[in-house]
Amino acid sequence: MELLVAIMVGVLVAASVHLMLARNVLRFLFGLVLISNAANLTIFVAGRLTPESPPLIPYDADVPVADVANALPQALVLTAIVIGFGLFAFALTLVYRTYQNLGTLNSDEMRLAEPKDDAHVATENKTYIAREAGQ
Amino acid sequence: MSWILAAPIIIPFATAVLAFLFRHGPEGRWISVLGSAALLISAAILMTNVLADGVLAAQMGQWPAPFGITLVSDLLSAVMVVITGITGLAVAIYALADVDERKEQLGYHALYQVLLAGVCGAFLTGDLFNLYVWFEVMLISSFGLLVMGGNRQQLDGGIKYVTLNLVSTILFLSGIGLLYGMTGTLNMADLHSAVQRVENPGLLVVVAVMFMIAFGVKAAVFPLFFWLPASYHTPTISVSAIFAGLLTKVGVYALFRMFTLVFTTDVAYTHTILLWVAGFTMVTGVLGAAAMNDFRRILSFHIVSQIGYMILGLALFTPLALVGAVFYLVHHIIVKANLFLVAGVARRIAGSTELNQIGGLYKTAPLLALLFLIPAFSLAGFPPLSGFWAKYVLVKAALEDGGYVIAGVALVVGLLTIYSMTKIWGNAFWKPHPAGVHPTLSSIAPKDRAALILPIAALAILTCIIGLFPEPFIQFATASADQLLNPDAYIQAVLGADAPGLALAEVTP
Numbered sequence: 001m002e003l004l005v006a007i008m009v010g011v012l013v014a015a016s017v018h019l020m021l022a023r024n025v026l027r028f029l030f031g032l033v034l035i036s037n038a039a040n041l042t043i044f045v046a047g048r049l050t051p052e053s054p055p056l057i058p059y060d061a062d063v064p065v066a067d068v069a070n071a072l073p074q075a076l077v078l079t080a081i082v083i084g085f086g087l088f089a090f091a092l093t094l095v096y097r098t099y100q101n102l103g104t105l106n107s108d109e110m111r112l113a114e115p116k117d118d119a120h121v122a123t124e125n126k127t128y129i130a131r132e133a134g135q
Numbered sequence: 136m137s138w139i140l141a142a143p144i145i146i147p148f149a150t151a152v153l154a155f156l157f158r159h160g161p162e163g164r165w166i167s168v169l170g171s172a173a174l175l176i177s178a179a180i181l182m183t184n185v186l187a188d189g190v191l192a193a194q195m196g197q198w199p200a201p202f203g204i205t206l207v208s209d210l211l212s213a214v215m216v217v218i219t220g221i222t223g224l225a226v227a228i229y230a231l232a233d234v235d236e237r238k239e240q241l242g243y244h245a246l247y248q249v250l251l252a253g254v255c256g257a258f259l260t261g262d263l264f265n266l267y268v269w270f271e272v273m274l275i276s277s278f279g280l281l282v283m284g285g286n287r288q289q290l291d292g293g294i295k296y297v298t299l300n301l302v303s304t305i306l307f308l309s310g311i312g313l314l315y316g317m318t319g320t321l322n323m324a325d326l327h328s329a330v331q332r333v334e335n336p337g338l339l340v341v342v343a344v345m346f347m348i349a350f351g352v353k354a355a356v357f358p359l360f361f362w363l364p365a366s367y368h369t370p371t372i373s374v375s376a377i378f379a380g381l382l383t384k385v386g387v388y389a390l391f392r393m394f395t396l397v398f399t400t401d402v403a404y405t406h407t408i409l410l411w412v413a414g415f416t417m418v419t420g421v422l423g424a425a426a427m428n429d430f431r432r433i434l435s436f437h438i439v440s441q442i443g444y445m446i447l448g449l450a451l452f453t454p455l456a457l458v459g460a461v462f463y464l465v466h467h468i469i470v471k472a473n474l475f476l477v478a479g480v481a482r483r484i485a486g487s488t489e490l491n492q493i494g495g496l497y498k499t500a501p502l503l504a505l506l507f508l509i510p511a512f513s514l515a516g517f518p519p520l521s522g523f524w525a526k527y528v529l530v531k532a533a534l535e536d537g538g539y540v541i542a543g544v545a546l547v548v549g550l551l552t553i554y555s556m557t558k559i560w561g562n563a564f565w566k567p568h569p570a571g572v573h574p575t576l577s578s579i580a581p582k583d584r585a586a587l588i589l590p591i592a593a594l595a596i597l598t599c600i601i602g603l604f605p606e607p608f609i610q611f612a613t614a615s616a617d618q619l620l621n622p623d624a625y626i627q628a629v630l631g632a633d634a635p636g637l638a639l640a641e642v643t644p
Contacts, residue, residue, distance in 0.1 A: 020302075025294060032301055039309040046316025073315065076264055080308055083271045087304075090278055091297050097282075098290040113292040113369050 005045045012038035025095050025105045032091070036084045040077045047073025137193030139184055140206040142177035143216050143255040146170060147223075151248035158242055164231050167244035171227040174251060175220030178213075185213040190618070190628035192261065200630045201325040207261035207629050210615035211461060215258040215388055218465055221597070222380045222472045223251045225590035229476055230373040232583035238283050238371065246283070249276040250377065257385050261629055263311055263321040266389065270307065270353070274300055277382060280374045281366060292366030299362040303352030310345035317342070324629035326397045327622055336400055343398040343405050350393070353386025356446055357415035360439045364423060367438070368431035368488070372479030375431060379438055380472030384464060387445050391460070394449060395619040402452060409450035414544050417443030421551040430478045430488035430563060433555050434471070437514065440548060441467050447545065448529055451536050457616035459528035462608060466513070466521040466601060473510040473594040477503065480587050481563055484574040490562035497564035499573045502588070504564050509595040511560070513602065515553040521601035524609065 012034050019031030047070045055068040099105055102112065150170025157163040185191055185208055192207040194200060208216070227247070234243050253273030260266050282293040315321055317338065318329035333339050348359065355363040363383070367375055390409075398405055420440025427433045445467070448460020478488055480503055485493035497504045513520035516527075526549060533542035568574065576584060601608055618624060 025298070028298055032298070032305070035302075036305050036308075039305045039312065042309045043312030043315070046312040048316075073312070076311075076315075079264075079268065083268070087271070087275065087301060090275065091301065094278070094282060094290070094293055094297055097285060098294055101285070101287050101290050107294075110291045110294060113288045113295075114365055 001049045001051065002045055005041055005049065009038045009041050009045070012041070023106050023108055025098070025107055025110075028107075029088070029091055029095055033084075033088055036080075036088075040080050040084075043073050043077050043080065047076075137195070137206070139177075139181050140191060140193045140208055140259060141195075143174055143181060143220070143259065144206075144252050146173050146177055147248040147252035147255065150174075151245040151252065154248055155242055155245035158240055158245065163239055163244050164227075164234070167248060168224070168227045168231065170248055171220070171224040171251070174255070175217070175224050178216040178220035178255075181208060182213045182217050185210060190624045192628040201320050201322040204265050205261035205322060205324070205629050206259050207324070207625065208259055209618045209625050209628075210611065211388070211391065211619060212258045214461070214465060214611070214615065215384070216255050218468050219251060219254050219258070219381060221594075222377065222468055225476070225594055226373050226377045226380075226472065228586055229376070229479070229590045232579075232586035233373045233479060234371060241283055243280070243283060246276045246279045247373075247377070250280065250381075254381050254385055258388060261323050263314070263323060263326070267304075267307055267311060270304065270385070270389075273382070273385065274304065277378065281370050281378075283370070283374075286369075288369045292369035296362045296366035299352060299359075303349045303359075306345055306352075307349035310342055310349060313338075313342050313345070322629065323392065323396055324622070324626040327626055330397055330400055333400075339398070340401050340404060343394075343401070344408070346393055346398065347390070347405065347408065350386045350389045351412065353383065354390060354442055354446070355383045355386070355439050356412050356442055357419050357439075360416070360420070360442075363439060364432060364435045367435040368429060372475060372482070376472045376475035376479070379434065379475050380468045383438055383442055384468055387442060387464060390446070391449055391619065395452075395457075396622050396625065406450050406452050409446055410538075410541065413443045413447035413450050414541055415443075416440065416446060417544060417548040421548045421555070424555040425551060425558075427555075428490050430481060430490060430493075430559060431475065433559060434474050434478060437474075437552065437555070438471060440552065441471070441514070443548070444526070444529055444545065447533065447541060451532055451538065451541075453532055453536055454613075454616055454620060455528065455535060456532035457619055458609065458612045459525060459532050461612040461615045461619075462528060463525040465608070465612075466525045466598070469594050469597055469601075470510040470513050470522065473591055473598070474507070474514065476587075476591045476594070477507045477510070480576075480579075480591065481507075481574075483587070484576060484578055485563070485568065486570070486572065486574075490559065492569060493563050493574075494566035495564075495568035495572070496574055498567075499575045502576060506588070506591050506595050507560075507564070509598055511556045513598045515556055516549045519602045521598050521605070523602065524605040528609070528612075 016031040016034035019027045022028060050069045053068050055071040057064050102110060147170060150166060154163045154166045157166055190209045192205055195204045195206060250273060253269050253276060256269035257266055257273060260269055278297055281296055282289050317333050318326060320326055320329050330339055352359045367378055417440050420436050420443060424433045424436035427436060445460050445463050448456045481496060482488045484500060485496060487493050513522040516522040530542050530545050
């Protein structure tokens with residue numbers, strides 16, 4: 001079981017690194033989603049996988065009677081999923097706005113903040129698409 | 136006792152809610168200022184308590200220590216919270232005149248307060264996963280502040296900032312998972328003894344390096360700093376200033392905490408990596424600054440180079456080096472935030488931050504020139520300003536440790552810092568304005584002028600005070616470094632007097 005999840009994490013990381021090496025920012029973002037899921041699975045498997053022993057305590061007891069699954073990693077993963085989802089939603093919106101404003105998703109062409117010829121930044125560089133969308 | 140520790144987190148959150156509700160009127164910005172002042176007061180109360188009683192710890196929700204979330208403050212945490220309060224208040228006052236109404240209506244002040252809450256939370260937490268959550272709080276509000284207003288430079292810089300920081304976050308999260316798998320605990324004080332019982336120390340070093348990379352991205356060290364000079368010069372000046380002062384320093388703080396409290400099992404390996412990182416960070420940062428032609432971009436690269444000095448103190452890992460590093464951390468936050476604030480005033484009266492488009496500030500705005508010189512000279516390390524003592528202690532520690540090369544690097548980088556500061560001075564202050572403008576401070580409306588100059592002057596005076604009377608500050612840094620190297624008190628405060636790991640608590644420098 002652990003081996004299976006470990007291999008799955010490996011495949012997810014490999015796929016996401018491939019995606020994140022792309023110039024296209026959107027592909028990078030998809031890679032980020034995959035790798036954040038890989039991180040969640042890592043936490044999940046690091047807490048030891050013990051199937052068929054739910055972390056339940058009998059009504060009249062204070063401590064579990066037999067060995068139970070560790071509930072903490074699941075709580076951590078849940079928190080991480082929620083946070084990751086929020087961040088992804090923001091990042092997606094940001095990429096969309098950037099596409100609207102800069103007209104490109106190619107990270108090589110995004111050089112507005114750090115222009116190659118920074119002696120003449122004030123004269124707006126002509127190679128960028130000067131579409132003032134949404135303004 | 137627990138409210139003293141929780142107040143620096145609760146106050147900014149409460150202020151954020153109020154500031155959001157009143158964002159359409161002028162009340163919002165004053166709520167932000169009042170909230171920041173309250174934060175500073177609560178930080179001062181925290182500091183006096185830590186000074187009087189030693190390390191403070193509180194268990195949130197009364198869950199006992201290694202299981203629940205612990206808030207804990209030693210001298211380093213306390214001083215970081217105080218300095219957050221000081222810069223937070225200074226920038227909140229500056230924002231009165233700097234942030235326009237459109238951004239206020241978008242919720243600038245609320246996001247700003249959430250950022251302060253996240254920073255304070257990161258400084259005060261004693262739980263690793265909780266630290267991750269505070270990092271996220273900080274990150275999401277900084278995303279909002281960075282791209283607020285949404286001009287094209289901001290979006291461009293924002294993309295780089297967001298993506299690279301998210302990658303670091305995920306590394307941090309995986310590291311937490313693996314460390315938990317090995318030790319079964321996430322409480323930092325508990326981890327101190329738990330990591331010594333790990334059967335496979337090699338694996339522990341791997342996890343340590345994962346944390347080093349994750350925090351290294353946040354702290355903007357070589358070769359992970361590229362998001363910083365790509366984004367820090369794009370947003371509103373207030374945002375630049377608070378980012379420059381506080382955000383990277385949270386990464387540095389996390390490195391300090393983890394590599395003095397938890398990952399001390401293989402100091403020879405991990406701290407050697409840190410030493411190389413420190414050297415390259417100093418050099419690349421200052422060379423980047425020397426190549427830039429924009430006020431704020433030069434300052435952004437200087438952040439990178441200055442981070443190198445702090446990492447140097449951690450890497451040497453001797454008592455004196457940590458004294459220097461703690462001193463540097465505090466001095467740097469004040470000075471760096473102040474320089475960005477000066478850049479904002481310069482842009483306001485001279486029209487730009489591009490050095491070839493401005494000039495003449497010395498002749499017509501001598502007060503601003505003076506207020507620039509103090510933090511600039513302090514950053515470069517001129518006696519008797521605060522930066523001199525910080526650099527002096529660090530270089531002395533490096534020489535005592537036999538690190539002649541790294542001491543030489545630190546001194547040369549100081550020299551190059553002066554070079555790029557001279558570039559700003561010569562272009563922005565001495566050279567006549569290319570468009571023939573005579574920039575004066577009186578061109579700003581009196582009310583705005585007070586809000587802009589007051590925080591700059593206050594921070595400059597603070598720099599002078601630290602520089603002229605360094606003795607109490609050095610003593611404080613010594614006590615703080617002592618706590619970092621001998622974490623007994625920290626562990627006792629968190630886990631109770633009969634904690635299992637205390638016999639192991641001696642750290643060999």
